[in-house]
Amino acid sequence: MKKTIIHVVGARPNFMKIAPIFVSIEEQNKKNNGLFIDQFIVHTGQHYGKEMSDSFFRDLGIPDPHFNLNVGSGSHAYQTANIMLSFERVLNELTPDFVVVVGDVNSTVACTITAKKLGIRVAHVESGLRSFDRSMPEELNRILTDSISDILFTTEQSADNNLKNEGITSEKIFFVGNTMIDSLVRQLKNADQIDTLKNINIDVSKGDHFKYGLLTMHRPANVDSTTVLSGFLESLSSLSNNIPILFPAHPRTMKQIIENKLESIFTSTEEVLLNKKGMALIDPMGYYDMINLMRSADYVITDSGGIQEETTYLGIPCFTIRENTERPVTIDHGTNILVGQNSKLLSDEISKITAGKQKKGTIPPLWDGKASERIVDTLTNSLDSR
Numbered sequence: 001m002k003k004t005i006i007h008v009v010g011a012r013p014n015f016m017k018i019a020p021i022f023v024s025i026e027e028q029n030k031k032n033n034g035l036f037i038d039q040f041i042v043h044t045g046q047h048y049g050k051e052m053s054d055s056f057f058r059d060l061g062i063p064d065p066h067f068n069l070n071v072g073s074g075s076h077a078y079q080t081a082n083i084m085l086s087f088e089r090v091l092n093e094l095t096p097d098f099v100v101v102v103g104d105v106n107s108t109v110a111c112t113i114t115a116k117k118l119g120i121r122v123a124h125v126e127s128g129l130r131s132f133d134r135s136m137p138e139e140l141n142r143i144l145t146d147s148i149s150d151i152l153f154t155t156e157q158s159a160d161n162n163l164k165n166e167g168i169t170s171e172k173i174f175f176v177g178n179t180m181i182d183s184l185v186r187q188l189k190n191a192d193q194i195d196t197l198k199n200i201n202i203d204v205s206k207g208d209h210f211k212y213g214l215l216t217m218h219r220p221a222n223v224d225s226t227t228v229l230s231g232f233l234e235s236l237s238s239l240s241n242n243i244p245i246l247f248p249a250h251p252r253t254m255k256q257i258i259e260n261k262l263e264s265i266f267t268s269t270e271e272v273l274l275n276k277k278g279m280a281l282i283d284p285m286g287y288y289d290m291i292n293l294m295r296s297a298d299y300v301i302t303d304s305g306g307i308q309e310e311t312t313y314l315g316i317p318c319f320t321i322r323e324n325t326e327r328p329v330t331i332d333h334g335t336n337i338l339v340g341q342n343s344k345l346l347s348d349e350i351s352k353i354t355a356g357k358q359k360k361g362t363i364p365p366l367w368d369g370k371a372s373e374r375i376v377d378t379l380t381n382s383l384d385s386r
Contacts, residue, residue, distance in 0.1 A: 001034060001035050001036070001384075002035075002036045002037075002038060003035065003036070003037050003038070003097040003098070003383045004037070004038045004039070004040070004094055004095070004096040004097050004098075005025070005037055005038070005039045005040070005096055005097065005098045005099070005100060005379070006039070006040050006041075006042055006090070006091075006094060006096045006098070006099045006100065007021065007022060007039060007040070007041045007042065007100045007102075008042050008044065008087075008099060008100065008101045008102070008107055008108065008111040009041060009042070009043050009044070009065070009102070009107070010043070010044045010045075010046035010083075010103075010105040010106065010107025010108065011046055011103075011105050011107070012287075013103065013180070013306050014102050014103055014105065014107075015056075015057075015060060015062070016060065016179075016180055016183040016184075016287065016306075017102040017103060017125060017126065017179045017180055017183070018041070018062075018100065018102055018125070018179070019060035019061060019062050019179075019183055020179050020182035020183055020186065020371070020372035021100065021125070021179060021372045021375055021376065022039060022041070022061070022062045023061045023062070023372070024372040024373050024375070024376040025037050025039055025376055025379075026039075028376055028380065035380060035383060035384060037379075037380075037383070040066040040067065040094060040096075041062065041063065041064075041065045041066050041067075042065065042066065042067045042068075042069065042087065042090055042111075043065035043067070043068045043069065044069045044071050044083045044086070044087070044107040044110075044111070045068055045069050045070040045071045045072055046071055046072075046073075046079055046083070046105055046106055046107045056286065056287065059187065059190060059287070059288070060183065060187075060287075061186075067090050069082075069083060069086040069087065069090075071083050071086065071107075076106060076137055079106045079107075079110070080106050080109065080110045081110075083106065083107055083110035083111065083114075084110045084111075084113065084114045087110065087111050087114045087115075088114050088118070091114065091115060091118055091120060092118075096115075096120060097120075097121065097383060098120070098121050098122070098123055098379060098382075098383065099111060099112070099115040099120055099121070099122050099123070100122075100123045100125060100379075101122060101123070101124050101125070101145065101149075102124075102125040102126055102179075103125075103126050104126070104129070104138040104139075104141045104142045104145070105138070105141065106137070106141065108124070108141055108145050109140075109141040109144050109145045112124070112144075112145045112148060112149060113144075113148070116148050121150040121151070121382075122145075122148070122149045122150055122151075123149065123150065123151040123152075123153065123375075123379060124145050124146060124149040124151070124152050124153065125153045125179060125375065126153070126154075126155055126178075126179075127142075127145075127146050127149065127152035127153055127154050127159060127163060127173070128142075128146060128152060128154045128158075128159025128160060128161075128162045128163040128173070129142060129155070129156075129159050129162075129305075129326035129327060130142065130143075130158075130159075130162045130326050131324045131325060131326040132324065133323075133324050138326075139326070142326070143166075146163060146166070146168065147166070147168075149172075150172065151172060151174065151378065151379070151382065152168065152172050152173050152174065153174050153176045153371075153375055153378070154173060154174065154175045154176065155176075155177060155178040155180075155309075155327075155329075155367075155371075156175075156178075156327070156328070156329035156364060156365075157175065157329075157365070158328050158329060159175075160173050160175055174374070174375075174378050175366065176366065176371045176374040176375050176378070177365075177366030177367055177368060177370065177371030177374065178309060178364075178366070178367050178371050179371045179372050179375070180306055180309055180310065181309065181310075181313050181367045181368075181369060181371065182369050182370070182371050182372045184291065184310055184313060184314075185313075185369035186369065187287065187288065187291065188291065190288060191288040191289075191291040191292050194288050194289060194292060196285070196288075196289045196292035196293055196296075197210065197292075197296070199289070200246075200269055200282050200283075201269045201270060201273075202269055202272070202273050203273070210273075210296075211243050211244070211276070211298050212243060212244045212245065212246050212272075212296075212297060212298060213239075213240070213243055213244070213245045213246070213297060213298060213299045213300070213301060213350070214245070214246050214247075214248075214293050214294060214297040214299070214300045214301070215236060215245050215246070215247040215279075215300075215301045215302070216247075216248065216250065216300070216301075216302045216303070216304050216307060217232070217247075217249075217250065217253055217301075217302070217303050217321065218250035218252050218253050218303065218304070219303040219322070221303075221322070222303050222321060222322075222341075223250075223252060223253045223256050224256065226256070226260045228341070229253075229256055229257075229260070229262070230260065230262055230265075231341075231343075232321070232341070232343075233257075233262060233265045233279075234265065235343035235346070235347075236279060236301070237265050237266075237278075237279050239343075239346070239347055239350060240277055240278050240279040241277045241278075242277070242350075242354065243277075243298060243299075243350070243354070244272045244276060244277050244278050244279065244280065245278075245279040245280070245301075246269075246272075246279075246280050246282060246293065246297075247266070247279055247280065247281050247282065248282050248283065248284050248285045248290070248293070249281055249282070249283075249284065250284065251284065254281075257281070263281070265279065266278075266279050266280060266281040267279060267280060268280065269282065291310075294307070294310060294311060294314060294316055295314045295316060297316055298317070298353055299316065299317040299318070299319065299350060299353055299358075300316055300317070300318045300319070301318075301319045301321060301346070302318060302319075302320060302321065303320065303321050303322050305325070305326065305327055308320055308325060308327050308330040308334075308336050309327060309330060309334075311330075311334070311335055311336065312329075312330045312333065312334025312335050312336060312361055312363070312364065312367075313334075313363055313367055315335060315360075315361060316335060317335050317337075317349075317353055317358045317359060318330070318334070318335050318336045318337070319336075319337055319339045319346055319349060319350075320336055320337070320338050320339065321339060321340065321341065321346075322338065322340060323338070323340045323341075324338070325338060329364045330364075333361060333362050333363070333364040333365075334361040334362070334363075334364065335358075335359055335360070335361035336361075337349055337359060
């Protein structure tokens with residue numbers, strides 16, 4: 001028996017989430033157990049980074065996308081509408097049995113609606129996460145996607161509770177763990193082969209452990225306002241006088257820094273290494289380099305959901321510069337602390353690290369690198385039943 005699945009990706013982190021599922025399906029296909037799943041990757045082109053080269057896909061164990069819709073940037077309405085139009089053509093060509101969507105980007109909700117309108121079943125990976133802040137586009141995407149999906153795979157128990165509170169029946173919900181962590185577990189050894197610090201001109205081969213904080217920041221609430229962005233950077237620059245900060249700037253953030261002439265806040269990597277202080281602006285990092293920067297950092301400051309999860313698994317202190325998080329398990333079990341835009345709270349928490357009193361975390365339940373296997377088992381059972 002042959003069935004067809006489409007995996008939808010819209011941004012770079014989505015590839016890390018679908019890669020272990022794709023690999024697990026390939027492994028199951030080789031067992032020749034009577035069911036063969038033909039699978040295709042559709043990249044909507046919502047976001048596309050220069051670091052997504054052929055080696056990026058090879059390292060994750062997946063092929064280049066079979067379809068690239070090349071939607072590009074634009075308003076939420078523009079992106080959503082154009083993704084729906086283009087994805088409908090792919091669905092009509094492939095007539096899949098299942099569409100698998102991940103995360104909470106515009107591509108997720110657009111492809112879910114399009115598939116359901118054509119009577120095609122949808123599985124949502126990373127269902128049920130809620131910030132309870134409907135001013136965030138991602139929150140609306142999550143709610144809408146979950147409300148019409150057929151199978152909902154969750155990463156933490158709070159997500160199950162959220163879905164049930166919204167009226168989703170229990171038989172649709174499967175607590176499986178976190179495929180983002182599956183990718184992290186699989187790639188740690190490969191990341192070991194790269195000397196990331198040396199590649200950004202910080203050669204520590206002759207010295208002891210190089211202390212530094214790592215900053216990532218890209219959400220509109222933090223970077224689109226000149227006042228907020230400059231205030232953040234000035235505060236962080238002051239903090240970097242104690243422990244230097246490395247800042248691989250997201251293109252969105254870099255655009256704002258340049259347009260608002262904020263480059264003077266930063267110091268060069270050479271000065272950071274020499275003086276052991278300052279904040280260095282560096283190029284966006286590939287997946288392996290970001291893994292290395294995270295696990296060698298003394299702490300991470302971020303507004304990224306995925307990094308909250310990865311730092312929790314790696315046991316690295318994480319300070320989330322948002323007023324809320326849709327991933328409470330990273331606080332309840334992990335190393336994450338919400339600091340919002342409170343620079344004094346951030347400073348106080350970093351001081352605890354230097355005093356050896358930082359928050360200790362544990363790895364959440366089912367974050368064991370096997371979430372994709374549980375997902376594939378569920379999908380296989382569902383396909384077998386039709």
